[in-house]
Amino acid sequence: MIYSTIAGLLLTLTSVATASALPQANTLESRQAASVSTITFSEPILAPHVISTFPNGTWVENLVPRSEDGNFVATLLSAPEVYLLSSTNAFPPLLLAQFPAHTGVLGVVELGHDIFYAVVGNFSLKTFTSTPGSYGIFKIDLNGHSAGARTAGHGKLSKQLAKGVKVAKVADLPNAGLPNGLTVLNPNTGILLVADSAKGLVWSVNVFTGHTAIAVNDPSMAPNATLSGGLALGINAVSFSNGYLYYDNSNSVTFNRIPVNSTTGHATGPAEVLADQEFANIFPDDFTLDFAGGLWFACEYGHIAYLSGVGAGTFQPDIVAVAGNTTGPVGLTSAKFGTSAEDLKRGSLYVATNGGPFTYGGAHPAQGQLVRYDTALLGFY
Template identity: 35%
Template sequence: MHSSFFFTFSALVASVATGAVINPRYGSPWTTVKDHRLIYQFPNGTTVENIAVRSNGNILVTLTSSPELYEIDPFNPKTPKLIHHFSGNLALLGITEVSPDVFTLNAGNFSAETGLSPGSWAVWQVAFHNEQTKISKVTDIPEAQFLNGMTTLESTPNTILTADSAGGVVYSVNTHTGEYKVALENDIFKPAPGAPLPIGVNGIRYLDGYVYYTNSFDPLFGRVPVSKSGYAVGDYKTILTGVFGDDFAVTPQAAYVAGNPANVITEIKLDGENKAIAGNINSTLVAGATSVHFGRTIRDKRVLYVTTTGTVNATFVEGGKVVALDLY
């Protein structure tokens, strides 16, 4: 989300977020960040929202400060390649790989000046093939108020799930036909009463028959078992409360949650145990961390890439960036 919004968000939590940097000792059950490095930093005023990784290892990032999708080679991170400027929109948000080298993303009108623009949201497809890129609209979702996190429903071909943060629902979208419908709806997805911004469910990820999710202003991390079509087939279970979460990566053992605006990455075990493994409330290491994704090549399979807004405590602003955390 736009940095001006995160000034507000950061100010709300700066007084309550912990300042401790967790550095688990070697041999502990917790992941340790053994090294970190800057992959690329965008100019001031740029907010990086979400991340996906291609099979060739290149990173794709969406921006909320402009409706642009960039590609970055993490092993040779010179000037990023602009893949596409989505004219007619103000921001891009969630992105996911729906089939090999074919990605979908959320685009719509959202900015610090205009706020949320219900009815402006659509899902787009970006397909890479032999150095060529094809951009096409999958569908408009006029009922959506603010499409944010996105994940691939791996149990059903050509299907993604996308979270409407303001509407408090998750849509399933057939990326071939453009057909969409509400797949998940629960009070736990809705914006918290009195929230300064109308944002509830934020990041979502599908893994092994479950949809995992965060809620921004009722800070929680949870999961729900789903059918092959993405409908709930069991209870919505809250795994952890009180930890601010944006988008995240999830494995069978743990989730790695971008803690915007607490400026941390939190490892959350599926029993709710949790520790911050990088950053702290005053740190610029992952300033305004928005999303994370593991590398996909032999060289970086233990690297967690982090995107940021560049905002710390509503007082410090830098250009959004991509940071690599080497984990062990």
């Protein structure tokens, strides 16, 4: 996801306020009881494990685990490309799709077995501006792709397209300003919800018919450029769960939810602010839900923090991992939990990075990467 400031963290929240609507587990009480309140920026716990690396200047934007094998489908914002990344580094990044008429790819989801949908359009990383009306939703079908066609080993990525992958545009977004995060609303009817970070609203897209409409337009989603040095980015990441649409707002630094109709995506009640950030140097980007009701956010500087106190409307971060000034993963853009048996055992959280152009004033001291953090070490699982 695109973020709104040069600050950044990977954050996790747990809260009684969200527990009623989020997935639960028997370990929730022990998770909430776990304390890392004494941890500071100088006392990191979790070590990064770099899985895949792209050349300098590569902005890996979004991730989704592939249900078929636990690997990851990843989008690039620095190029109009989508890759398959091995969660174990068993093969180099595999190019699945290219979109030469566009400049980058943003959110991606899986809807049905090996059927992925991605936001594709024109966003300039030089000027950090979007071209409204240039975006569309594309279908990427991996059902015809064979693992036997991959190159084994840890070699460099190839620009040769993978065999057996079918790509097609399913919808145009002519009125969108900056479509960003994606979530599946209704897999049976083919409805996706798309966050528009520039316009501060959510679009519904029927991938079967191509029909698009405004689903939700709430003030809590609106951008406010005065809060982030002139960059207007409101609602960023979205996730539908148990009748609620969960979303963050990069400019206002809030985490919110709103009840929505599971068929249309239209709001059925008022929005709630679940977390309101008081710290000027923490700005949310992408997030993911864990099985115990926790929320993990990805942001820019490469820190990982455990957040509590969400029910009070504010939260206090406790740092559990941190990147150095010039070392370690920076520019965290997306976070998703792994799905393999080994990943579940480790509590493996996979993070995409952009190399830190905002952290380091436009430079890329590190490559875009796929990085793994084993959160089970925190005692949450």
